[in-house]
Amino acid sequence: MNYELVASAPESLTVPLLAVGVPKQAAKTLPDALAHLDARCGGVLAGLFAGGDFSGRRDETAVVYGTGDAPPRLLLVGVGKPEEVGRSAVRRAAAVAARRARGYGTGSVAFAMPAAFRGAVGAAEFGQVVVEGLAQGAWQFDELKKPNDDRKPPVTSVAVVVEPAEREAAAPGFAIGCAMAEGQALARRLQFLPPNQCTPAFLAETAVQLGRDHGFTVTVLDQPAIVKEGMGALLAVNQGSATEPRFMTLEYRGAGDAAAPPVVLVGKGVTFDSGGISIKPAASMEDMKYDMSGAAAVLGAMDIIGRLKPKVNVVGVVPATDNMPSGNAVRPADVVTSHFGKSIEIVNTDAEGRLILADALSYVRRFKPAAVLDAATLTGAALYVTGHVATPIMGNDEALVEEVRKAGDRAGDRCWPLPMFDEFRDQNKSDIADVKNSGGRPAGTITAGWFLREFVDGYPWVHLDVAGTAYTEADSPPLAKGPAGVPARLFAEFVLGRAG
Numbered sequence: 477m478n479y480e481l482v483a484s485a486p487e488s489l490t491v492p493l494l495a496v497g498v499p500k501q502a503a504k505t506l507p508d509a510l511a512h513l514d515a516r517c518g519g520v521l522a523g524l525f526a527g528g529d530f531s532g533r534r535d536e537t538a539v540v541y542g543t544g545d546a547p548p549r550l551l552l553v554g555v556g557k558p559e560e561v562g563r564s565a566v567r568r569a570a571a572v573a574a575r576r577a578r579g580y581g582t583g584s585v586a587f588a589m590p591a592a593f594r595g596a597v598g599a600a601e602f603g604q605v606v607v608e609g610l611a612q613g614a615w616q617f618d619e620l621k622k623p624n625d626d627r628k629p630p631v632t633s634v635a636v637v638v639e640p641a642e643r644e645a646a647a648p649g650f651a652i653g654c655a656m657a658e659g660q661a662l663a664r665r666l667q668f669l670p671p672n673q674c675t676p677a678f679l680a681e682t683a684v685q686l687g688r689d690h691g692f693t694v695t696v697l698d699q700p701a702i703v704k705e706g707m708g709a710l711l712a713v714n715q716g717s718a719t720e721p722r723f724m725t726l727e728y729r730g731a732g733d734a735a736a737p738p739v740v741l742v743g744k745g746v747t748f749d750s751g752g753i754s755i756k757p758a759a760s761m762e763d764m765k766y767d768m769s770g771a772a773a774v775l776g777a778m779d780i781i782g783r784l785k786p787k788v789n790v791v792g793v794v795p796a797t798d799n800m801p802s803g804n805a806v807r808p809a810d811v812v813t814s815h816f817g818k819s820i821e822i823v824n825t826d827a828e829g830r831l832i833l834a835d836a837l838s839y840v841r842r843f844k845p846a847a848v849l850d851a852a853t854l855t856g857a858a859l860y861v862t863g864h865v866a867t868p869i870m871g872n873d874e875a876l877v878e879e880v881r882k883a884g885d886r887a888g889d890r891c892w893p894l895p896m897f898d899e900f901r902d903q904n905k906s907d908i909a910d911v912k913n914s915g916g917r918p919a920g921t922i923t924a925g926w927f928l929r930e931f932v933d934g935y936p937w938v939h940l941d942v943a944g945t946a947y948t949e950a951d952s953p954p955l956a957k958g959p960a961g962v963p964a965r966l967f968a969e970f971v972l973g974r975a976g
Contacts (some may be wrong), residue, residue: 477614477657478633479607481650483643486588487512491635493582495573497589498565499558500532501525509590517546524552531757532556534565535572535953551576561595563605564888570609571954574631578614581628585610588637599642600649605888607650608965610634611657613954617668629789655783656968660961663769663776667947667959671748671765676722679745679768682775683724684793690728690782697723705839707795709820709831712812714797716752716805721797723836726778730975731789737846738789739974740935741778741967744829744838745771745796752799752825753807766959767829769788769946770851771796775963775972783967784976791843795832799825811909815839816931821909829854830924831913834931835942841934846878849970850928851940851963857920858943866890867945867963870925871938880966882937887965891940894922901926940966 482489486496501507506514506522514521520540524530530538536554553576555561555569570587577585587606594602614631621627636653638646666674666682680696687694699720702710707723714721722745727738735739746767750756756764771794779791808811812831816838820831829852840848861868867884869891871877877893884891903915903923910929915923925939945962948955 477611477661478749479654479657480633480635480645481603481646481870482635482637483587483640484641485512486637489547489586489637490545491547491584491586493549493551493577493580493585495551495553495585495587497553497569497587497593498532499555499561504528504976505507507641509592512730517550521552537572537576539681549580549582555593558595561593562596563601563886566594566597566953567609567888568604568954570606571613574610574613574634575956576952578616578628579746583629583631584633584635585614585631586635586637591639592746599638599645603636603638603646603650604653604656607634607635607653608656611661611965612928615661615664616956617665618887619706630883647938652784652972655780656965658783659776659780659968660964662779663772663961663964664959666772666775667766667961671798674747674765674768675719676745676747676798679718679747679771679794679796680722686726686778686782686816692778692782693727695725699833705815707815707835707839708813709815710795710797710835712806712810712822713774713799713828713831716802717798717800719798720970721795723796726792728778728781728790730785732786732787734789736789737844739971740791740793740794740840740843740845740848741774742833742840742848742850743770743772743774744768744833744854745794746798746799746829746832748798749826749828750800752801752805752828754824754826755801755821756826763947766947767853768796769853769942769959773851773962773964773967776961780964780968781971784972786972788971788975790971791840791845793840795836797832799828814931816933818911818930819909821843821906822913824914827914827924832926833928837928837931837937845935848932848935848937849880849940849967851942851945853946854941855921855924855943857917857943861894861921862892862944864944864948866892868892868894868921868941870894870896870922871936872932873936873938876936879973880940880970883970884963884966887963887969889945889963889966894925896922896926896929903928
């Protein structure tokens with residue numbers, strides 16, 4: 477993707493598609509901020525407002541085909557109520573514009589929004605969120621399809637349009653947005669790849685490549701090294717598979733003091749989840765390639781961090797395996813010993829993600845972290861808590877939970893805290909082992925979080941259950957069906973916040 481920051485009045489541009497964000501208008505009259513653009517278009521915009529064909533409602537669009545020196549296509553995009561205009565609303569409008577550009581086949585799109593329409597969104601924020609939204613809406617995956625001349629060309633170029641006086645102020649935010657866009661695109665690509673290609677070894681190769689690109693120290697443990705490390709929970713999930721597991725760490729030292737406690741990002745990397753012996757229903761099982769979405773988000777976030785080089789130490793951690801049924805597979809009623817030393821009774825082999833994360837959360841103690849954030853498509857129950865709208869979060873430190881929630885607001889990846897009352901912990905009690913790997917259906921998202929907390933020791937920690945937000949099962953105006961890359965941007969916003 478080619479990104480450009482253009483400092484120009486919108487009415488002076490001649491581009492294949494110029495999109496303009498407009499908040500909802502109370503009256504059927506042309507806003508003053510669009511007067512110059514309307515004059516260039518021969519008064520057509522005034523007619524749209526007067527006729528009620530466009531008012532600026534969220535996700536509403538109207539296209540005008542220009543003549544002469546006007547843009548060939550001018551797209552008005554509704555941003556929603558003026559009092560609700562903020563980072564997320566502007567980002568969403570830009571994504572809608574880019575999705576329309578994909579449909580038109582213009583190959584490029586420029587997005588402008590007069591300062592009078594932006595509310596509290598300053599030039600730097602505008603530069604960031606617009607490029608994030610444009611890249612989000614423009615993203616598509618055609619790598620595995622045969623070339624087709626009838627297919628419309630992809631959007632390969634996006635531009636953020638600001639007034640000439642705003643260029644200097646917008647540039648830092650624009651740079652952040654470009655990095656965010658690339659990291660999220662990496663996460664989405666990894667999510668969308670089929671499981672016969674995106675294997676644990678492939679994720680490890682991706683980590684190694686990120687190390688080469690950004691100067692990270694990357695360590696990859698193969699199966700013998702994982703055995704030596706004593707990761708019994710990860711090995712239990714993997715034992716039914718013909719594909720070896722991997723465990724990888726990516727270390728970025730940007731704080732100046734290499735020994736400063738790092739932020740640690742942990743992502744569940746189950747590259748395909750059949751459920752194991754507790755096998756899943758056949759319907760929609762193909763979506764279980766997305767069970768490595770947490771890992772994809774960590775790798776995407778590390779790509780962002782490598783591009784921006786914030787002054788903070790960060791470690792990315794990814795345990796990776798698939799979960800398959802076979803004569804060697806772990807069984808319900810088996811007991812395994814985790815890296816932490818606690819014994820785990822397996823009562824459901826489809827509760828496997830928490831097993832591999834348990835070993836990862838134990839392993840990260842060696843880094844003496846300042847904070848640990850983990851992300852996982854962990855429980856179907858998360859869909860019954862916040863649906864596809866927000867990510868449930870929980871942790872052992874209320875201040876950290878709030879810090880993560882605010883990072884999610886900045887990133888457009890909304891989160892909502894869940895309680896971790898001690899009564900929920902009781903559901904994971906085992907008659908035969910220290911803990912069992914499923915507390916049953918009631919409060920399933922919380923009890924899964926409590927299982928992870930059993931392996932957290934000596935550091936502040938927050939868990940994000942992205943089962944409902946990591947990918948979408950249907951198209952929406954700002955996002956195509958498929959991978960969303962959540963929470964790569966949230967991770968990066970959290971790190972940037974820590975870097976000040």
